[in-house]
Amino acid sequence: MTEQHIAARVENLCVDVATRDGSLRAVDGASLTIAEGEVFGLVGESGCGKTTLGMAIAGLLPSAARTVAGTVSVAGRTLTGLRERELRRIRGDLVGVVFQDPMTTLNPTMKVGRQVAEPFRLHRDTTARAARHAAEQMLDLVGLPNPGRVLDAYPHQLSGGMRQRVCIAAALICRPKLLIADEPTTALDVTTQDQILRLFQRLRAELGMSILLVTHDMGVIAANADRVGVMYAGQLAEVGPVLEIFDSPQHRYTRALLESVPTLDTDLSRPLRTIPGLPPRLDRVGPGCRFAPRCGFADDACSAADLPWRELSPMHSHRCVHPRGLSRAEHSHG
Amino acid sequence: MADQPENDAGTAPPLVSLDRVVKEYPVAGPMFRRAAQRVHAVSDVSLVVPQGASFGLVGESGCGKSTLGRLIVGLERPTSGTIQVAGEDTTRLRGADRRRFWRDVQLVFQDPRSSLDPRMKIAASLGEPLAVQREQAREQRRRLILDLLDEVGLPADAMRRYPHEMSGGQLQRVGIARALAVRPRLVVADEPVSGLDVSVRAQVLNLMRTLQRAHGITYIVISHDLTTVRYFADHVGVMYLGKLVETGPVASVYTRPAHPYTAALLAAIPHPDPRRERHKESASLGGDLPSAVDPPSGCRFRTRCPLATELCAVEEPRPRNVAPGHQVACHFPLPSPSPAAETQGPR
Numbered sequence: 233m234t235e236q237h238i239a240a241r242v243e244n245l246c247v248d249v250a251t252r253d254g255s256l257r258a259v260d261g262a263s264l265t266i267a268e269g270e271v272f273g274l275v276g277e278s279g280c281g282k283t284t285l286g287m288a289i290a291g292l293l294p295s296a297a298r299t300v301a302g303t304v305s306v307a308g309r310t311l312t313g314l315r316e317r318e319l320r321r322i323r324g325d326l327v328g329v330v331f332q333d334p335m336t337t338l339n340p341t342m343k344v345g346r347q348v349a350e351p352f353r354l355h356r357d358t359t360a361r362a363a364r365h366a367a368e369q370m371l372d373l374v375g376l377p378n379p380g381r382v383l384d385a386y387p388h389q390l391s392g393g394m395r396q397r398v399c400i401a402a403a404l405i406c407r408p409k410l411l412i413a414d415e416p417t418t419a420l421d422v423t424t425q426d427q428i429l430r431l432f433q434r435l436r437a438e439l440g441m442s443i444l445l446v447t448h449d450m451g452v453i454a455a456n457a458d459r460v461g462v463m464y465a466g467q468l469a470e471v472g473p474v475l476e477i478f479d480s481p482q483h484r485y486t487r488a489l490l491e492s493v494p495t496l497d498t499d500l501s502r503p504l505r506t507i508p509g510l511p512p513r514l515d516r517v518g519p520g521c522r523f524a525p526r527c528g529f530a531d532d533a534c535s536a537a538d539l540p541w542r543e544l545s546p547m548h549s550h551r552c553v554h555p556r557g558l559s560r561a562e563h564s565h566g
Numbered sequence: 567m568a569d570q571p572e573n574d575a576g577t578a579p580p581l582v583s584l585d586r587v588v589k590e591y592p593v594a595g596p597m598f599r600r601a602a603q604r605v606h607a608v609s610d611v612s613l614v615v616p617q618g619a620s621f622g623l624v625g626e627s628g629c630g631k632s633t634l635g636r637l638i639v640g641l642e643r644p645t646s647g648t649i650q651v652a653g654e655d656t657t658r659l660r661g662a663d664r665r666r667f668w669r670d671v672q673l674v675f676q677d678p679r680s681s682l683d684p685r686m687k688i689a690a691s692l693g694e695p696l697a698v699q700r701e702q703a704r705e706q707r708r709r710l711i712l713d714l715l716d717e718v719g720l721p722a723d724a725m726r727r728y729p730h731e732m733s734g735g736q737l738q739r740v741g742i743a744r745a746l747a748v749r750p751r752l753v754v755a756d757e758p759v760s761g762l763d764v765s766v767r768a769q770v771l772n773l774m775r776t777l778q779r780a781h782g783i784t785y786i787v788i789s790h791d792l793t794t795v796r797y798f799a800d801h802v803g804v805m806y807l808g809k810l811v812e813t814g815p816v817a818s819v820y821t822r823p824a825h826p827y828t829a830a831l832l833a834a835i836p837h838p839d840p841r842r843e844r845h846k847e848s849a850s851l852g853g854d855l856p857s858a859v860d861p862p863s864g865c866r867f868r869t870r871c872p873l874a875t876e877l878c879a880v881e882e883p884r885p886r887n888v889a890p891g892h893q894v895a896c897h898f899p900l901p902s903p904s905p906a907a908e909t910q911g912p913r
Contacts, residue, residue: 277763421626426834451836455843492768507765
């Protein structure tokens with residue numbers, strides 16, 4: 233990946249969250265790059281820090297959270313360290329964000345057209361009429377039938393899938409380089425999810441943007457991501473191309489996670505694979521691998537401080553002391 | 567469905583039978599509406615769940631599956647039709663019979679946090695159904711609670727904890743223990759694992775399956791997640807907009823879906839397999855769910871169905887058998903895939 237083909241670069245990002253009992257490190261030393269036009273899937277269970285990482289990249293952390301170290305740059309512009317006002321001025325052109333629940337994202341008292349056009353009016357010095365026209369085009373682009381009428385609708389008049397399309401239109405109206413989608417289909421039914429995920433793929437191709445897809449769902453990752461980052465307890469455990477992650481997961485956590493997902497092919501005669509125990513509390517993590525207490529392969533070496541990243545290939549690395557090695561699938565596929 | 571299916575799970579007598587169950591709610595709609603409108607939440611559903619079976623009820627939000635669950639456990643009364651549990655009409659139960667019914671039938675909810683009293687220790691939450699249902703000595707109750715905790719894989723000291731001190735997975739175990747405390751005959755679980763993370767979800771699913779086999783309890787699991795239901799249930803019913811559109815053994819319905827809606831639902835599930843996902847050929851189901859206030863005439867799925875004809879708008883399809891115990895309400899059921907295609911599983 234040469235420098236000019238990188239849409240976003242995150243280096244050693246650390247985010248602290250203030251709680252009643254002191255400060256927690258919700259994201260600990262995350263580094264990743266997202267290529268132009270790439271869908272990067274960020275996957276993990278609740279509390280692993282994937283959403284916090286996504287919001288830190290967007291510069292939209294809640295007030296209790298703060299980026300304390302590391303850098304984020306999008307399309308060559310460094311976003312970390314900018315004042316809120318500067319950030320607000322340039323963010324719309326660089327980063328768009330879609331959240332899980334479209335009903336809480338949209339203002340229920342404002343017509344759809346105004347909400348979609350708003351970022352356009354703020355970022356482009358333009359007339360209300362031109363902004364409305366741009367909004368109508370966006371609504372058409374995200375596949376809403378009869379966009380002219382949707383402009384004058386209120387959010388409650390639309391279905392959940394239509395509302396999420398409206399949110400996507402608002403996020404993309406300034407044509408950002410990077411779209412951050414945080415569990416964008418989790419609140420939707422499976423057939424609607426299918427429609428929205430296909431829409432992302434189409435928009436990615438038509439607009440040439442990159443997507444950071446934050447999700448807990450390995451199926452959504454498999455269907456949409458080009459590369460995958462697996463997070464556990466605030467840290468990235470493994471990053472690699474989607475086929476390699478599924479065919480030959482290296483980190484023991486990645487493997488355990490994949491095996492505990494029931495699919496339409498799971499052998500029903502045997503119990504599902506489970507991961508014993510629970511993720512650690514972030515105020516009680518020590519040095520070493522955070523998955524070790526739940527891992528059947530852990531030994532003393534796993535508790536060493538500063539576990540290095542190991543490279544399987546230039547695009548695939550992990551931090552497991554006892555990686556799984558190449559799988560049969562890997563050998564047979566060459 | 568209107569036609570009663572032959573008892574497909576062999577010789578087991580039915581524990582739950584629904585006959586043409588309808589549930590409608592008046593709409594609190596616009597102030598100056600022309601006529602009183604009704605939401606058709608459950609429309610003409612007939613269904614038999616044999617003793618000891620585990621039945622999965624699937625569909626998307628708004629299909630009526632949760633309403634049907636609430637009707638079965640007696641939290642709602644049907645607008646018309648009858649619901650029988652263990653041969654008794656549940657709407658006519660009074661007094662001691664009604665009390666017994668509340669013990670025989672238990673519910674497990676999606677969010678155990680909201681179904682447990684935050685100010686009550688786990689022991690008290692588990693002891694409550696026992697105390698309500700039976701007169702028992704305190705020490706005996708304590709023993710029962712310890713046994714229950716052990717059975718659902720929780721340590722004995724969980725007794726003294728409050729809900730906020732426990733994780734979601736642990737709380738759902740408490741929810742299951744609470745349902746099992748009174749040794750029910752039927753457990754209705756509404757999205758029992760939807761709020762849980764995958765690694766914990768697998769633990770709870772395994773637990774539910776083990777307990778079901780150990781006690782021979784009849785289960786009705788309601789879920790939007792077809793993979794969960796496949797893992798847990800032996801029979802499945804697919805609902806769409808208040809109608810039961812397809813029922814049958816899981817193996818048959820999942821590999822040879824006959825209703826175009828079931829097929830679309832199965833195809834829409836993203837598989838944790840990138841190769842398969844990238845070669846998915848099926849088109850996604852278009853459009854949105856129609857309003858349950860004014861459902862389409864004839865077949866309710868026709869407005870989104872790729873196979874719909876004029877017939878579908880005029881005549882409501884009656885359920886018909888497509889395989890042993892496998893019924894579909896469709897004028898144009900999908901043919902079974904050829905044996906060659908079948909080896910690739912559901913698509």
